[in-house]
Amino acid sequence: MRDNRDEITGLDRITILVADLTQRAERREGNTGCRLLAAPALLCAALALSACGNLGKIETAAPAAPTPKPSRTVAQTPASEREHERILASYGGAYDDPRLATLIGKTVDRLVAASDRPDQAYRVTILNSGAVNAFALPTGQLYVTRGLVALASDTSELSSVLSHEMAHVLAKHASIREDQARQAAVVTRVVTDMSNDPDLTALALAKTKLTMASFSRQQEFEADGIGVGISARAHFDPYGASRFLASMERNAALKAGKSASLDPRAQDFLSSHPATPERVQNAQASARQYSSPQSGERDRETYLAAIDNIVYGEDPSEGFVRGRRFLHPKLGFTFQAPETFTLDNTAQAVIGVREGGTQAMRFDVVRVPAEQSLSDYLSSGWMEGVDKGSTEDLMINGFPVAAANANGDQWQFKVFALRYGSDVYRFIFAAKQRNTESERNARETVNSFRRLTLEEIQAARPLRIKIITAQPGDTVESLSHRMTGVDRPADRFRILNGLDQHAQVKPRDRVKIVVD
Numbered sequence: 377m378r379d380n381r382d383e384i385t386g387l388d389r390i391t392i393l394v395a396d397l398t399q400r401a402e403r404r405e406g407n408t409g410c411r412l413l414a415a416p417a418l419l420c421a422a423l424a425l426s427a428c429g430n431l432g433k434i435e436t437a438a439p440a441a442p443t444p445k446p447s448r449t450v451a452q453t454p455a456s457e458r459e460h461e462r463i464l465a466s467y468g469g470a471y472d473d474p475r476l477a478t479l480i481g482k483t484v485d486r487l488v489a490a491s492d493r494p495d496q497a498y499r500v501t502i503l504n505s506g507a508v509n510a511f512a513l514p515t516g517q518l519y520v521t522r523g524l525v526a527l528a529s530d531t532s533e534l535s536s537v538l539s540h541e542m543a544h545v546l547a548k549h550a551s552i553r554e555d556q557a558r559q560a561a562v563v564t565r566v567v568t569d570m571s572n573d574p575d576l577t578a579l580a581l582a583k584t585k586l587t588m589a590s591f592s593r594q595q596e597f598e599a600d601g602i603g604v605g606i607s608a609r610a611h612f613d614p615y616g617a618s619r620f621l622a623s624m625e626r627n628a629a630l631k632a633g634k635s636a637s638l639d640p641r642a643q644d645f646l647s648s649h650p651a652t653p654e655r656v657q658n659a660q661a662s663a664r665q666y667s668s669p670q671s672g673e674r675d676r677e678t679y680l681a682a683i684d685n686i687v688y689g690e691d692p693s694e695g696f697v698r699g700r701r702f703l704h705p706k707l708g709f710t711f712q713a714p715e716t717f718t719l720d721n722t723a724q725a726v727i728g729v730r731e732g733g734t735q736a737m738r739f740d741v742v743r744v745p746a747e748q749s750l751s752d753y754l755s756s757g758w759m760e761g762v763d764k765g766s767t768e769d770l771m772i773n774g775f776p777v778a779a780a781n782a783n784g785d786q787w788q789f790k791v792f793a794l795r796y797g798s799d800v801y802r803f804i805f806a807a808k809q810r811n812t813e814s815e816r817n818a819r820e821t822v823n824s825f826r827r828l829t830l831e832e833i834q835a836a837r838p839l840r841i842k843i844i845t846a847q848p849g850d851t852v853e854s855l856s857h858r859m860t861g862v863d864r865p866a867d868r869f870r871i872l873n874g875l876d877q878h879a880q881v882k883p884r885d886r887v888k889i890v891v892d
Contacts, residue, residue, distance in 0.1 A: 450499040456515045460501075463511065463519060468504035468691055471522045476502060479682040480520070480538070483531055487539050490609035493546055500538070506689040508624060512541035514548070526688050526841050526888075527623055529874040531675035532616030535607045540617075543602035547595070600655070604662060613672025618659035619874060625656070626871045630864060680886050684843040688890050689861070690721060692836040697721050699863055702739070703828065705836040709796060711825040713737065714817035735807045735814055737821065742793075744800040750778035750793040753800070759791065760784070773826045781810070790818040794825060801825075839890050841872075846885040855881065859890045 690696035695704035782789035807814035856869035
């Protein structure tokens with residue numbers, strides 16, 4: 377289960393709602409919420425961390441003469457070191473890829489030399505996360521996820537991300553957010569007082585803390601303007617920002633299962649950010665002040681060579697989603713969500729949402745004393761509204777299980793506690809109305825929980841990006857059929873390769889596919 381705070385999509389409304397309902401149910405339970413991840417789930421401090429799931433508007437900047445290569449030494453403070461460790465813990469640690477690190481280092485050197493502060497040093501860390509995100513600390517520490525790197529199609533798109541984050545450092549936006557950080561601290565104290573479970577409290581606070589940690593619209597636009605000016609002076613294609621923004625918008629829509637009834641602004645990383653379509657338009661308009669399309673350097677071939685074979689999506693060593701199935705090779709189990717459900721692996725829990733948002737589920741692990749029966753645990757008062765008369769004891773695939781119904785104001789719950797070795801796992805299903813379908817979905821999901829075979833554990837390899845050359849006769853459809861482990865492969869192929877709905881591949885095009 378992995379951290380989901382960095383890529384809020386259309387599922388956010390349901391995910392946060394389920395988290396809030398679960399947190400409310402947990403108010404009386406202390407010392408639970410143990411995670412499946414080895415690393416602790418830590419939300420980044422509001423004052424220190426900028427979360428930028430989107431880039432944006434571009435402004436003008438005058439050309440500048442190149443300057444000598446800057447120092448790569450970033451001044452460290454105790455606070456920045458603590459924040460660095462929190463980021464690593466929350467994002468799967470650092471991703472070690474010397475070839476990719478070299479490309480990013482050279483890109484940063486060019487950007488720094490073209491900036492108004494060539495004396496400002498930066499240190500870039502690639503995070504081992506499939507999420508699409510980038511961060512900056514005030515000291516000049518920059519972070520990009522391998523998920524963002526995989527989504528970008530050329531060096532100019534990557535440069536637009538890096539220059540945007542550098543701009544936040546140069547504009548000293550962190551100090552402007554001190555009051556926001558203090559407000560976030562107050563909210564944290566209030567909610568913490570409501571729950572003794574730090575994991576569930578953290579998940580319930582995810583949206584609030586990210587909102588407080590994010591930059592304002594004005595700060596985002598300011599960083600966009602500074603960033604594109606830096607990229608343009610470094611002779612990168614200034615249209616890289618608008619192209620990458622469009623890719624992120626399409627990626628978020630695909631992840632959310634976007635339908636025509638959803639407001640496009642719901643796909644934004646955070647509600648405090650400008651709507652993505654607006655930022656794409658601003659980026660395009662501002663880029664035209666620098667050059668015509670295709671005139672800047674994209675450096676696509678070098679970029680594709682650098683990202684060939686990087687890990688794509690989740691790292692299977694800590695549990696991962698494949699379609700509707702969740703697998704945890706290290707702990708040796710798997711289960712499958714019902715049809716029409718979308719699974720999302722977060723640091724605190726696996727969250728599932730039914731298409732349309734009328735049903736949701738949460739899967740997590742808790743500490744239950746060995747001497748306490750599972751039925752006693754369900755009726756012990758840890759969750760509000762439990763119907764003790766509905767409690768039943770079951771055996772599912774050789775595992776002892778207890779089940780019970782619970783009633784809320786707006787949701788009806790079906791709760792299962794399953795003992796697996798020394799751990800107890802919970803399935804919490806929420807439905808707007810309890811009916812035959814919701815009961816069947818809950819039962820089928822729990823019934824699918826089983827041990828992984830040795831062959832399945834050995835086969836649980838990470839997905840990777842592979843760069844191939846299109847041959848005569850290749851199409852989007854034929855190439856996407858070569859991809860494994862992803863849903864809607866044709867749509868995923870188009871997004872990964874920056875192709876709109878009508879574009880086709882041409883012979884000798886270099887393209888990205890996902891393989892295992």
